[in-house]
Amino acid sequence: MTDTDVDALLIGGGVASAAAAAELRKQGFAGSIALVTRELDPPYRRPPITKQLLGPEAGDTDLAVVSPQWWDDNDVQLRTRSAVLSLDTETRTATLADKTEIRYRSALLATGAMVRRLSLPGSANAGIHYLRAPANAHKLRAQAAAAHRAVLVGGSFISAEVAASLTESGVECTMVMPERAPLETAFGPEVASHVARLLTARGVTLVCGEQVSEFTGDGTATGVRTASGRDIPGDLVVVGSGAVPDTKLARKAGLRLGPSGGILCDRTLCTSATGHWAAGDVCEYHSEVHGRALRVEHEDHAIAQGVTAAHGILGQPVAHREVPYFWTELAGWARFEYVGPATQWDRTRVTGSWDSDFTVWYERGGRVVAALTSGRPEDLDRARAEIVRA
Numbered sequence: 001m002t003d004t005d006v007d008a009l010l011i012g013g014g015v016a017s018a019a020a021a022a023e024l025r026k027q028g029f030a031g032s033i034a035l036v037t038r039e040l041d042p043p044y045r046r047p048p049i050t051k052q053l054l055g056p057e058a059g060d061t062d063l064a065v066v067s068p069q070w071w072d073d074n075d076v077q078l079r080t081r082s083a084v085l086s087l088d089t090e091t092r093t094a095t096l097a098d099k100t101e102i103r104y105r106s107a108l109l110a111t112g113a114m115v116r117r118l119s120l121p122g123s124a125n126a127g128i129h130y131l132r133a134p135a136n137a138h139k140l141r142a143q144a145a146a147a148h149r150a151v152l153v154g155g156s157f158i159s160a161e162v163a164a165s166l167t168e169s170g171v172e173c174t175m176v177m178p179e180r181a182p183l184e185t186a187f188g189p190e191v192a193s194h195v196a197r198l199l200t201a202r203g204v205t206l207v208c209g210e211q212v213s214e215f216t217g218d219g220t221a222t223g224v225r226t227a228s229g230r231d232i233p234g235d236l237v238v239v240g241s242g243a244v245p246d247t248k249l250a251r252k253a254g255l256r257l258g259p260s261g262g263i264l265c266d267r268t269l270c271t272s273a274t275g276h277w278a279a280g281d282v283c284e285y286h287s288e289v290h291g292r293a294l295r296v297e298h299e300d301h302a303i304a305q306g307v308t309a310a311h312g313i314l315g316q317p318v319a320h321r322e323v324p325y326f327w328t329e330l331a332g333w334a335r336f337e338y339v340g341p342a343t344q345w346d347r348t349r350v351t352g353s354w355d356s357d358f359t360v361w362y363e364r365g366g367r368v369v370a371a372l373t374s375g376r377p378e379d380l381d382r383a384r385a386e387i388v389r390a
């Protein structure tokens with residue numbers, strides 16, 4: 001196999017890596033860049049997977065982050081279907097699955113996250129879906145065409161988005177979750193109650209306070225059974241039980257991990273090995289803004305971190321001071337935008353009206369630590385400014 005040398009090796013084919021490549025060229029980086037991804041496709045966006053790709057307009061949805069010519073035009077070597085198997089951080093050498101060795105000056109680890117799979121009786125049944133890549137959505141959509149009922153496992157935004165999308169396609173949806181209402185873990189009980197009202201008003205059935213203990217069916221999923229013994233039937237089961245950072249490569253390379261299981265980085269997104277940076281879902285950095293190690297799985301934040309890491313690769317490291325931003329959309333029914341994140345708050349304040357547009361302000365010790373809005377995006381700027389000052 002031909003060995004090569006590159007100045008910047010970007011590992012991972014998500015938005016974080018793509019943003020780093022774009023920022024390097026934008027800043028006039030004249031060195032060679034290679035982006036290596038085990039995906040079949042060049043970098044693409046994931047949010048449409050649970051939204052447009054499950055809806056009637058799926059065929060027109062282009063997920064690519066940049067046009068196919070962009071890579072050549074910007075002299076970025078794109079290696080799809082190529083996994084990096086190991087990294088020697090001392091000699092700065094990456095070994096790919098086909099045994100090619102790439103020597104590099106700087107590396108970005110943007111290996112993202114993987115779905116958290118539930119290991120329960122019946123897990124091997126056909127008809128149990130997890131969503132991370134477009135192919136997962138295509139398969140679900142094809143099966144949904146012949147399905148009457150779907151069970152969504154989990155109270156996550158993924159489950160809520162899929163419930164909304166499938167309901168729009170005429171599938172009866174039931175969400176089963178241990179929480180008292182969807183999205184409660186991230187956004188608290190008031191927002192969760194609002195989302196519950198919204199979903200049930202559109203025909204989604206909610207089974208709350210119940211843990212799924214088994215997938216029912218003999219080879220093919222027929223639904224789920226809860227810990228309390230309740231059977232919930234469905235021709236389809238979709239699991240939205242979160243994601244885990246993909247740190248396999250980082251662990252093998254001996255990089256330090258953080259308390260949330262991501263690759264531990266300093267405030268400039270430099271990992272425990274000099275010249276090795278991390279960005280996106282896999283990155284757990286010291287956030288000066290929050291005063292703690294932070295890891296989020298938000299698309300815009302992954303892009304922003306790709307940009308920050310590029311400055312490190314350029315030899316001009318800067319602290320990553322972005323306030324993480326997240327958005328979610330339930331079919332065309334509602335869109336929520338959020339800045340934070342807050343894990344603890346002692347008070348919430350609501351401005352506006354739950355029936356039209358509103359903002360929920362999360363406060364701790366009299367200071368805003370997060371805000372969620374539906375229809376009042378200008379409030380997010382105010383919240384950002386307060387979060388940064390806090």
Ligand SMILES: Cc1cc2nc3c(=O)[nH]c(=O)nc-3n(C[C@H](O)[C@H](O)[C@H](O)COP(=O)(O)OP(=O)(O)OC[C@H]3O[C@@H](n4cnc5c(N)ncnc54)[C@H](O)[C@@H]3O)c2cc1C
Pocket residue numbers: 011012013014015016017036037038039045046047048049050082083084085110111112113131132133158246249279280281282296297298299300302325326327328329
């Ligand atoms: C279905 C879905 C819906 C979402 N919706 C929203 C939303 O509405 N709003 C929002 O803000 N966020 C949303 N997100 C989250 C957002 O998509 C992620 O935060 C973002 O994609 C993270 O980008 P990334 O580049 O860090 O990682 P990823 O997109 O996970 O990319 C990592 C890449 O690295 C590759 N890789 C891993 N290891 C190796 C290796 N050793 N060698 C080569 N390649 C490797 C992987 O194959 C993958 O291509 C959603 C996520 C999903 C899955």
